[in-house]
Amino acid sequence: MEENTQTIETETTSNTAAESAQTISVAGAQPAIATDRDSDQLQITLGEFEGPLDLLLYLIRQDQVNIYDIPIARITDEYLRYLTLMKELDLTVAGDFLVMAAQLIELKSRMLLPRDPLAVEEELEDPRAELVNRLLEHEKFKAAAQMLWSRATVEQAVFKRAEIETDTNNPEVAVGLFDLLTVFQKILARHKEEVLMEIEREEVTMAEMIDRLRNMMRSAGEVNLMKFFERAQSRRELVVAFLSVLELVRLSEISLVQHETFGEILARSVSPA
Amino acid sequence: MEKAMSKAARTVEITEEVSTVEESPIEGQRSIGEAELKSIAEALIFVADEPISAKTIADVIDADRDTVEKAIADLGAEYEARKGALQLREIAGGWQIATRPEHHEDIRAYLKSRPSAKLSLASLETLAVIAYKQPVTVPEILEIRGVQSPSAIKTLLDKRLIVAKGRKETVGRPMMYGTSKEFLIQFGLKDLSELPSIEDFQDLAGGES
Numbered sequence: 117m118e119e120n121t122q123t124i125e126t127e128t129t130s131n132t133a134a135e136s137a138q139t140i141s142v143a144g145a146q147p148a149i150a151t152d153r154d155s156d157q158l159q160i161t162l163g164e165f166e167g168p169l170d171l172l173l174y175l176i177r178q179d180q181v182n183i184y185d186i187p188i189a190r191i192t193d194e195y196l197r198y199l200t201l202m203k204e205l206d207l208t209v210a211g212d213f214l215v216m217a218a219q220l221i222e223l224k225s226r227m228l229l230p231r232d233p234l235a236v237e238e239e240l241e242d243p244r245a246e247l248v249n250r251l252l253e254h255e256k257f258k259a260a261a262q263m264l265w266s267r268a269t270v271e272q273a274v275f276k277r278a279e280i281e282t283d284t285n286n287p288e289v290a291v292g293l294f295d296l297l298t299v300f301q302k303i304l305a306r307h308k309e310e311v312l313m314e315i316e317r318e319e320v321t322m323a324e325m326i327d328r329l330r331n332m333m334r335s336a337g338e339v340n341l342m343k344f345f346e347r348a349q350s351r352r353e354l355v356v357a358f359l360s361v362l363e364l365v366r367l368s369e370i371s372l373v374q375h376e377t378f379g380e381i382l383a384r385s386v387s388p389a
Numbered sequence: 390m391e392k393a394m395s396k397a398a399r400t401v402e403i404t405e406e407v408s409t410v411e412e413s414p415i416e417g418q419r420s421i422g423e424a425e426l427k428s429i430a431e432a433l434i435f436v437a438d439e440p441i442s443a444k445t446i447a448d449v450i451d452a453d454r455d456t457v458e459k460a461i462a463d464l465g466a467e468y469e470a471r472k473g474a475l476q477l478r479e480i481a482g483g484w485q486i487a488t489r490p491e492h493h494e495d496i497r498a499y500l501k502s503r504p505s506a507k508l509s510l511a512s513l514e515t516l517a518v519i520a521y522k523q524p525v526t527v528p529e530i531l532e533i534r535g536v537q538s539p540s541a542i543k544t545l546l547d548k549r550l551i552v553a554k555g556r557k558e559t560v561g562r563p564m565m566y567g568t569s570k571e572f573l574i575q576f577g578l579k580d581l582s583e584l585p586s587i588e589d590f591q592d593l594a595g596g597e598s
Contacts, residue, residue, distance in 0.1 A: 169535035253533055254533060262513075263590075267577060274476075
C-alpha cells in the first residue's frame with residue numbers, strides 16, 4: 117500500500133508553488149484526470165488512500181461531519197464499503213486497513229452498549245476520543261507534509277552557482293567514516309559468502325573419496341580415521357568421507373579397529389594389498 | 390565565543406575607518422577594513438560549495454566572529470537593496486548566495502534541466518513526522534501515520550534527508566531517526582526552529598471541518 121503510488125503524475129515542470137499546493141491537497145482523494153495546460157502531460161489521480169487514517173479522514177470530510185462527534189456507525193459502514201470496493205478492484209487490502217476496520221467495529225459496538233453506571237469517571241470517556249486524537253495528529257502531519265512539499269518546490273526554483281572543479285564534498289558523494297565501514301563490512305560479508313559457496317560447489321564425489329581412502333591405505337597400511345576426516349574441507353566433504361568409510365566396510369575392503377574405548381579408530385585393509 | 394574574541398583582539402585589528410589603522414599600526418598584524426571584510430566574506434560565500442558559517446569565515450581570515458556576522462548582515466542588506474537576481478540566504482547554519490526563485494524558468498531553459506523527482510506523499514509524510522518528532526522510531530512513525538513506512542524510510546535514507554540517531558533503550562531497541570543537514574539544505578531552512586510549529590497545523594487541520 118505504502119509506496120503504491122496513489123498519484124500517477126508526470127512531472128509538473130512549471131507549476132508555481134501555489135498551484136502545486138493545490139495538486140497535493142487533492143491527491144489520494146477522488147479519482148481524477150487533469151491536464152497540464154503548458155504541456156501535454158496528463159495527471160491521473162487514483163482514488164486510493166495512503167492508509168486507513170487517510171481513508172477515514174476523507175470519509176469524515178466527505179460527509180462533512182464534526183470530527184469531534186463522528187457518527188461511528190455510518191462511517192464504519194462507509195469504511196467497510198470502501199474496503200469491499202478495493203477487493204472488487206483486485207487491490208490488495210493492506211493489513212493496516214483491516215486492523216482499522218476491526219477497531220471501528222469494536223468502537224461501534226461499544227457505542228451501542230449502555231454505559232456502565234458504576235464505571236469510574238475516567239472510564240466514562242468517549243470511546244471515540246483515542247481515534248479522534250489519532251486522526252487529528254495524523255492530519256497535522258499531513259499538513260506539515262504539504263508545507264515541506266511547497267518548501268521543496270520553492271527550493272528547487274533556487275539555484276546555486278555551478279560546481280567548481282575542486283568541489284570534492286558534493287553531498288552525493290559525501291560519506292562519513294561509518295558509511296565507509298558499512299560498505300566495507302558488506303563487501304566483506306559478501307566475500308565470505310562467495311568463498312563459502314565456492315567450497316560447496318567443489319564437490320568431491322563418493323568415488324573420489326573412496327579412491328583417496330584407498331590411496332592412503334595403500335601407502336600407510338592402516339589409516340587413522342580421525343586424520344582421514346580432518347582432511348575434509350567442508351561439511352559436505354566430511355559427510356562424503358564418512359559415507360565412503362561405511363561403503364568400504366560394507367564391501368569388506370577394510371575393517372575398523374579400536375584399541376580402547378573412545379580411542380582412535382583405525383582402518384585396516386582386510387586383504388593386504 | 391569569549392575565546393574567539395580574545396584571539397581576534399590579539400591578532401587582528403578590526404577598524405571602522407582606515408585612519409585608525411594608520412594611527413595604531415602594530416607590526417605583524419593583518420588589518421582588515423570593514424569594506425574589505427565584507428568583500429572577503431562575499432568571496433568565500435560565493436566559492437563555498439555548501440552554506441558556509443560565519444565562524445568558518447572568521448577562522449579563515451582570522452577575524453572576530455561578531456565582526457564577520459555584522460559584515461554578512463551588511464552584505465545581505467546590500468543584496469536586498471540591489472533587488473538583483475541574487476540573494477544572500479542563511480541555510481543550515483551557514484550562508485549561501487543563490488538566485489531568486491522568480492528566475493527559475495529561464496534558468497531551467499538555459500540549464501535544460503527539470504526539477505528533480507519529488508518525494509512521494511508517503512515519503513513526505515514520513516519526513517514530516519521525523520522532522521517534528523525526532524529522534525523517532527519506526528513504530529512511533531507507524532502510530533502517527535497509520536501505515537507502515539519501510540520504503541519511505543529507505544528513500545529518505547538514500548536521499549540522505551534523514552540519519553540514524555542511535556537506538557532507543559526500549560523493547561527491541563528500535564533505531565531512532567532524525568533529519569540531516571541535507572534536509573535543511575534541500576528545504577531551505579536555517580535550522581530546525583525555522584519549521585512552523587506543529588501546533589499551528591492543528592488550527593489549519595481543525596479549521597477545515
